[in-house]
Amino acid sequence: MTEDGLAADTGWFGRYDVLAIVAGIWFLAKAIRYAFPPLFDELKLTFEVSNTAVGTAFTGFMIVYAVMQFPSGLLSDRIGPTRVIGAGVLTAAVGAAIIVVDGPFALLVAAMLILGAGTGAHKTVAIKLLAVAYPSRTGRTLGIFDTLGTFGGVVAPLLVAGVITVGLKWRRLFLIAALAGVLLGIAVLVRVPERLPDSTDKRENREVSLRAYAEPFTDTRFLTFVIVTLGFSFTYNGVVAFLPLYLNQAVETTSSVASLLYSIIFAVSIVQIFTGELADRVGRLRVINVTLVVATVSLALLLLSSTMSLTVYGVPVLGTVAVMGVGLGSHGFRPVRGVHLEALLPESLAGGGLGAVRSALMGAGAIAPTAVGYLADRTNFTVAFGLLLGTLTVATVLALGLLLTDSDLSVHRKRHRRQ
Template identity: 55%
Template sequence: MARVGAVLSRSSLAGLARYDALVLTALIWFLAKFLRYAFPPLFDAFQASYGVSNAVLGTAFTGFMLVYAAMQFPSGVLADRIGAVTVIVGGVVLASAGALVLVVDSPFVVLVGAMLVMGAGTGAHKTVAVRLLSRAYPERTGRALGFLDTLGTYAGVVAPTAVVLAAGLSLAVPGWRLLFLVAGAVGLVLGALFLVRVPKRLPGAARGVDSSSGDFRTDASSSPSDPGLRRYASLFRDRRFTAFVLATICFSFTYNGLVAFAPLYLTNEAGLESATANLLYGALFAVSVVQLASGELSDRVGTLPVIVAALALATAATVAFVALTGTGSALALGIALVGIGLGSHGFRPVRGAYLVQTIPDSIAGGSLGVVRTLLMGAGAVAPAVVGVLSETAGFRPAFWLLAGTVAVATLVCAGLLATE
């Protein structure tokens, strides 16, 4: 009996060990999102340390995000050529180096430079990670991406708390420097573990190259008549692929516009107290655990049915959210926000799973990079559009626009499902 127990125990441990690539990839993504979400709560501390204005800090953070966005495509192309493991390890080491620079006292220009370096390092991860996980867990891609996105989302909950705790420490230097010391050290440890463990989980992963043929470079340059960037652009000749990218752009516009202004909308337009508005706003992120379920479901029933269901829920909830504004009912608005969160978060990992099923292996990294660049571009534009509309036409027309764009995304994906 003891021998049987020992065998079962070893079998269970071996089963869990197979998910080391997923856990390490998700932890690096958590760290990347943690670094991003830590900056806004630190603006007050930066002002105390450097004596700069909100405008200057906002511009510096915009630089961080622009570099992050700009890294999506080149990191994907590099992954196609030299392997996903190499790119992810390089990214986390770069981000960790940027964080460690902030440990010592230095001028404000060093802070800005470190932010840009961290933007580049963290920007090298997600696009490449989606493809890596689809290769490491081909039968459980949806579940893996659901876990990845869920852990990343909760970095937004942990980062502000960590900033508060760091600020309360009695140290000879500002507490936020200790925060970056820990983040940088953890990043280097994760990078080392990733380099040792993850190649074992990938087909043909020797020396950081993870294509099934052993080297993406052969595939990526095999067609002299269709070289370089032209191969990535050629994907958009496929109408179904282009339609899905359009749908994801519409979704990204809606989600980012709503996330940016939902608290202000609830106080200014719905007349709720600030504390109530913030509580409801938190519920939008708290339900992100649904990504685990939607990813798992997509592995079982297919990606498009789950995508359509998630987008339909997000659309209906967004329409209800705007329509119920005049009632001033916190309960009704909260239920609508939860519906938006369930639909939006449920869509995101399945979107990635659908894309990796659609894109050819040889150009998967760069192609995902193109799509993510478009999504992030739409997401970056959305707050500006909503802000301008809220001042010229009012908040409700601006949010009706958001409801309209997510409805377009739903209709496009429903059309893809109907013609599958």
């Protein structure tokens, strides 16, 4: 055994082989998801359908993805995480392979639903698996994991643009995805189990009642942190959905400048690696509070930027600083959130418990664009983003309360309960 939970290994993969495989699958999953929006025009032309049709198909993809969070986590508690992850990525490979086939629009929709199910079985279970594999470096590991996933979202639109520019068929992208899924599925099923502690995947027929998954929510601190994450998810998804329009209409930037600033939010996602490792060193709640404060203050500055006209070559100075701060705080928070949730849950309920929370988070995130859009139509984007600032402020105050009431005794009790 290494200093973490991995079995000793001298191969070329070395110490980070499990992380490389699991993060590679997450990169593929995010790349598949974010390849669809840039392809909407191509899909409309290929299948002669409307914006509503392609939009509804993508909504179906996301709904199935969200629904899969809890059952995949629950299943991982019973049969082990590697089997669930392997089945998920192979299912996604099947969905991608179906898209390669030249068929009707209904076949594409069916394939997208299969992709939603396959990719939806990954992250909740992956958090649990990585926490077992790297217990002394969970924060750093999840930071790298989340960063690679974000880069999958960055790479996908570029690949789509490249394929379309050179005149290749867009279906070839999904052929590559299908082949990559098969290779990664084989890798996770063959390589990962032999590198984990013996007990990790030996959970066949374990019976955990559904009622047991509700027990963590009776703990005040756990429930409070879930509320914190819900508030963050609502705010982040609202900002991401409408930031370009906010910059264009409220801050009065050009569309090109708004797009440039929008890309900054994702470009700074590399901060996840550092906040994850920092959480391992100084404590999760401290990093959580710092990142939430940065995001909250930055969002307030973004609202203030609508009243300030200082620009350099057409780029709003305060708006740029604010967008960068929102990105740093938001991305910095996300991996530590996963580590903290996993640590608060009993080991026997970690998969299903995380799945339940993630389903709630995605539900809150799905509501945000509708709420922001409605307020913007009825009033303006400043009022709509004011709602997001208020929600994030409440989440930050609650997180501060958790930090101020934290103690070594509560940590000791948690460790004792998990043993």
